[in-house]
Amino acid sequence: MTSASLFVDVPQAQPVAVFKLTADFREDPGPRKVNLGVGAYRTEECQPWVLPVVRKVEQKVAADSSLNHEYLPILGLPEFRASASRLALGEDSPAIKENRVGSVQCLGGTGALRIGADFLRLWYNGTNNTATPIYISSPSWGRSHNKKSTGPCCREVILYASCGALSSWKGPHLHGALALNCASSSSCFLLYAQSCHILQRKQLFPFFDSAYQGFASGDLDRDAWAVRYFVSQGFELFCAQSFSKNFGLYNERVGNLSVVARDADNLARTLSQMEKIVRVTWSNPPSQGARIVAVTLNTPEFFAEWKGNVKTMADRILLMRSQLRAKLEALGTPGTWNHITEQIGMFSFTGLNPKQVEFLIKEKHIYLMASGRINMCGLTTKNMDYVAQSIHKAVTRVQ
Numbered sequence: 255m256t257s258a259s260l261f262v263d264v265p266q267a268q269p270v271a272v273f274k275l276t277a278d279f280r281e282d283p284g285p286r287k288v289n290l291g292v293g294a295y296r297t298e299e300c301q302p303w304v305l306p307v308v309r310k311v312e313q314k315v316a317a318d319s320s321l322n323h324e325y326l327p328i329l330g331l332p333e334f335r336a337s338a339s340r341l342a343l344g345e346d347s348p349a350i351k352e353n354r355v356g357s358v359q360c361l362g363g364t365g366a367l368r369i370g371a372d373f374l375r376l377w378y379n380g381t382n383n384t385a386t387p388i389y390i391s392s393p394s395w396g397r398s399h400n401k402k403s404t405g406p407c408c409r410e411v412i413l414y415a416s417c418g419a420l421s422s423w424k425g426p427h428l429h430g431a432l433a434l435n436c437a438s439s440s441s442c443f444l445l446y447a448q449s450c451h452i453l454q455r456k457q458l459f460p461f462f463d464s465a466y467q468g469f470a471s472g473d474l475d476r477d478a479w480a481v482r483y484f485v486s487q488g489f490e491l492f493c494a495q496s497f498s499k500n501f502g503l504y505n506e507r508v509g510n511l512s513v514v515a516r517d518a519d520n521l522a523r524t525l526s527q528m529e530k531i532v533r534v535t536w537s538n539p540p541s542q543g544a545r546i547v548a549v550t551l552n553t554p555e556f557f558a559e560w561k562g563n564v565k566t567m568a569d570r571i572l573l574m575r576s577q578l579r580a581k582l583e584a585l586g587t588p589g590t591w592n593h594i595t596e597q598i599g600m601f602s603f604t605g606l607n608p609k610q611v612e613f614l615i616k617e618k619h620i621y622l623m624a625s626g627r628i629n630m631c632g633l634t635t636k637n638m639d640y641v642a643q644s645i646h647k648a649v650t651r652v653q
C-alpha cells in the first residue's frame with residue numbers, strides 16, 4: 255500500500271535547546287571546550303557525581319530480598335511521600351501534625367508540576383476550568399515551565415516580569431508585585447520559593463516549584479523557608495519537589511507533589527481526584543528512586559551523610575560563583591558582576607546577550623544557553639581563567 259502517510263501534515267518541532275546544546279558540545283572537537291549549558295551537577299573534574307550516600311543506599315536496597323517489583327500504589331510509595339513532604343514543610347510542621355498535608359509521588363519535578371496543573375484545571379475555581387490564568391515568572395525554568403507545568407490545561411499563561419526584561423536581566427528585582435496587583439482573583443501563581451501578603455489579600459493560589467532544596471545555601475531548612483512561611487500564614491498550597499538535583503537522581507524521575515489543605519477532609523477529596531489523574535497519566539510511579547530517597551531520609555546516619563553530600567555540591571557552586579565574579583572584576587570587565595554571587599542555586603543568568611553567547615560558542619567553544627544562563631558547576635578551577643577571559647572578550651568586543 256503506498257497511500258500518503260498519516261503524518262504528512264505533522265510539522266517538524268524545534269529541538270529542545272538544552273539537549274541540543276549538549277549534543278553540539280559533544281560533537282565539538284575543540285580541546286578547550288567548556289559546557290556551561292548542562293542541566294546537572296558536575297564535579298571539579300567535569301564529571302557527573304553519584305552521591306556516596308546514594309551508592310550505599312542502592313546497595314542496601316539491592317540486598318533487601320523482601321522487596322519485589324509489584325506495582326506501587328497509584329499515589330506512590332507511602333514512606334517516600336511522607337518523608338518528602340516533611341523535608342519541604344519541616345519536621346515540626348503544624349500542618350502535618352493537623353493531618354492536612356498529603357502528597358503524590360510524581361515523575362520528577364516536571365511530573366509534580368503537571369499533576370498539580372491538571373488538578374487545578376479540573377477542580378480549581380470552577381470545574382474543568384481553562385480560563386483561570388496561571389502566572390509564571392520570567393525568566394523561568396527555560397521556556398519549558400509553562401508547557402510542562404500547564405500542558406493543555408490553562409488557556410492563559412501569563413509571564414510576570416519577576417526579573418525585568420529577559421535580555422537585560424541579571425538578578426532578582428523587587429518584582430512580581432505589579433503582576434500580583436493586576437491579577438484577577440483566584441489566579442494561580444507559580445512561585446520558586448520567594449510575595450505573600452498580596453497573594454493573601456487577592457486570594458491567589460501559590461504553587462511552589464522546589465527543584466533545588468539544599469543547593470541555594472547548603473542548608474535544607476534555610477532553603478525551604480518560603481514554603482514554610484506561606485504555610486504558617488494559613489495558605490492552602492501546592493509544592494512540586496524534585497529530587498533530581500539534590501540526590502543526583504536525574505534519570506530515576508523522583509518527584510513529589512505536596513498538598514497543604516485547610517483540613518483533613520479537603521485533603522482527602524483532593525488526593526482522591528489526583529489519584530484519578532495519575533491513573534490515566536502514568537498509572538503508578540516507578541519505585542527505585544523513591545526507595546533510595548525514602549531510605550535516606552528515614553535513616554538517621556544516611557540522612558546526615560546526605561546533608562553532607564548536598565553541602566559538598568552547594569559549597570562547590572558557591573566557590574565557583576565567588577571565583578568567577580572575582581576574575582571578571584579583576585579583569586575590569588565592563589558592567590557589574592555582583593549578580594553572580596547574589597543569585598542562588600545551580601544556575602546563573604549572566605546578563606550576556608544572544609550575540610555575546612554566539613561569540614562564546616563559535617569563537618571560544620564555551621556552550622551556554624541563548625538566554626545567557628550558565629550552570630555554575632560547568633566551571634572548574636582549571637577552566638575558570640579561560641571562561642572569565644572569554645566572557646571579558648565577549649563583553650568588550652560584541653555589543
Ligand SMILES: Cc1ncc(COP(=O)(O)O)c(C=O)c1O
Binds near residue numbers: 362464498504508
Ligand atoms: C526550576 C525547575 N523546576 C523543575 C525542574 C524539573 O525537575 P525534574 O528533572 O525533576 O523533572 C527543573 C529541572 O531542571 C528546574 O530547574
